[in-house]
Amino acid sequence: MSSAPRPTARRGRGRPSSPVLTPDGITAAAVRLLEERGQDGLTMAALARRLEVAPSALYNHVATKQDVLRAVQDHVNRGIDCAGFATLPWDEALAAWARSYRGAYARHPALVAVIAVTPVRSAPHTVAMYERVSAGLLTAGWPAEEVANVVVAVESFVLGSALDTQAPPDIFDPGDLADSAPAFTAANAARPAGDTAHAAFELGLDALLAGLRARLGRLGG
Template identity: 70%
Template sequence: MAVAQRRPRGRPSEPVLSAERITGAAVRLVTSRGHGALTMAALARELGVAPSALYNHVATKQDVLRRVQDHVNREVDCSAFATLPWDRALTAWARSYREVYARHVPLVPVIAVTPVRGAPHTLAMYERVAAGLRAGGWPAHLVLDAVVAVESFVLGSALDTQAPPDIFEPGAEAADGSALAAAVRARAGADPALAAFELGLAALVEGLRAALRRATAAPTATATG
C-alpha cells in the first residue's frame, strides 16, 4: 500500500508572487514614497523577496509602471460616453479622473509618461473616450488633442489638491492695496482647489465646443471676379 507523501513543514522560503501582488506593492510604494522610490530592489524589499524573483513575472521597471498605470486607471469612470453628449460625458470623465489621481498624486508622473501599449484597462478607457468624441462629431485628427488638453488640466488639478492652504499668501511683502492680497482674502469656499478645477473645466469644455464648431463649420464661399 502506497504511503502518501507528506507536505514539508514550515512556510515557503519566499512569499508566493503574482503579477497582482507585484502591482499592488508597486502602487503602495509609489503612493507612500513617490515615483522616484520605485526601483526593482525597493519593490523586492517591499515584497520580501529577492530581486531576481520579480523577473519571473515582470520584465522591466517599465513593465511595472505600465501595470501600475493600468491598475489605477481601472478606477476612472468613463461610462458616461455611452449615454451622454460628448461635452457632458467629457466633464464627467474629467471629474472622475481628477478624483482618482487626487488619491494617488505621486502616480501623476507615471500616467504622464508611460505608454499605453500593453495596458488593457488604460487602452479601454481611451478607446471609449475617443469613440465618444468621434460620435459627437469630432474629426479624427483633433480627438487626441482634445483628450490631451483635458488630461493635462486634470493631472495638474490633481497635483493642486496637495498645495498648502496659504500657497498664495503674499505675507509682509504685499504692498498696500495689493491685488493679490485682496484676491486671497476674497477667495471663498471650503475647497478652493475644487472650485478652481470646476471653473477651469467649464472654461475648457466651452473652449472645446467652440473649437469643434470651427472645425466642422462649412467653408465660407468666396466670390470670384
C-alpha cells in the first residue's frame, strides 16, 4: 500500500535563517551606485532601494553615509599589494605599491574623488596598508616627519594616473587649433602608439622615485 504524500512544511513566520543584508552586499551595492551616479547619487535612501530593503533595515547595519564610504574605501584598498615593504628595498617596494594602487583605482575610477577625501578611521584594511608602508619607509631611514608626505606624494600621482586610464585616445588632439599650437601638436603626433597612459605612468613613477632617492640622500638616509 502506498503511503499518502506528506504535506509540504510551511515556513515559519519568524526571522529568515540568514540576514537579508550583509556588509559585503551593502558595500558592493554602494560601489555600483557610486560608479553609476557619483557621490551625490549615493544616499542612504537610494542604497536601500538598490538593496530592496526599507531604510530602517539599512540603518541597522550602517549609521551614516560616511560609514558606507569608509566601507567602500576599505573594500578597494584591501586589494592593494604592499607586501614588498617586508622584503624589498624601500624604492622597489614603493614602486610595486604604486603599480598595485593604480591598478585598483583604474578598475574603479569613479571612486577616486570619493576615496581621496574619506578619512581612514574605522577602515582597518586601509589603516593596515598605511602602517605597512610607513613602517617600511621608517626602517629604510626616512625621517618620521617625511613619511606621510612621501605617501601623499605617491598617492596624488597614482590617483591622477588612475583617472588618466579613462581618457579617450584623442584627448590631446587640438583639432582646428593645431596651427596655433605647433609644438604641442608635433609632440602629440610623435607620441608612440600603444598604452600611452601606462607609458606616462611609468615615466612619472621613475621620475618620482629618482627625486625621492635624492631627497633621502640629502637627508642622510
